[in-house]
Amino acid sequence: MTSRTRPGDxxxxxxxxxxxVRHHTRALTPSEANPPRSADRMHLDVLHAHLTALLQLLDRLAENTRPAHPAAGCHLATAHTRLWQATSEVHSAFHLLPYDSAAEAEPSACHPEWLPEGxxxxxxxxxxxxxxxxxxxKTTPTDLRAHTTACVR
Structure with missing residues (x-):
């Protein structure tokens, strides 16, 4: 797979x-020059942001595809549910990691508690x-627990 943009893409x-994402994955692959690193809260926060953006994209694709191609739309909806489950697990992992006040709250004159987003x-x-x-x-609790939807292939 190439990541180069083709004309008309x-x-x-x-x-x-x-x-x-592929570049970051390669950068995290352990080697002699790059010792293994565990996840930190900043990585998981950025990954969560990426996953939620993918959720929005997949939701829109499923919504737009389902009327014309119901079976394909159903599979996209299943992928959407499973991606939500992955996003939820990343969120849970974020809260299980220790808080590193030095890395996450750089001392400065700003007051993050005053930010509108918190x-x-x-x-x-x-x-x-x-x-x-x-x-x-858009999803039932049963679908979220079952890791699948009632799609017929």
Missing amino acids: AHPYLRAASAG PPVLTICQRHLAAGHIIRR
Whole structure:
């Protein structure tokens, strides 16, 4: 797979985002020059933001595809549900990691508690709640627990 944008490509930003994820994955692969690193809260916050953006894209694709191609739309809806489950697990992992006040709250004259979106450490929760609201409007609790929907292939 190549990440180069072709002339007339309708999805250059999606290709660039995929290339960025692949690059980051390679950068985290352990080697002699690059010792293994565990996840930290900043990585999981950024990954959660990426997953919620993918949720929105997949939701829109499923919604637009289902009328013309019901079976394909159903599979996209299943993928949407499973991506939500992955997003939820990343959110849970974020809260299980230790808080590193030195890395996450650089001393400065700014006051993050005054930000309209709240302190930076809480933005993952706000993003997760907003995504969860959309999921719960379109997905049943049974689908969320079962890791699948009732699609017929």
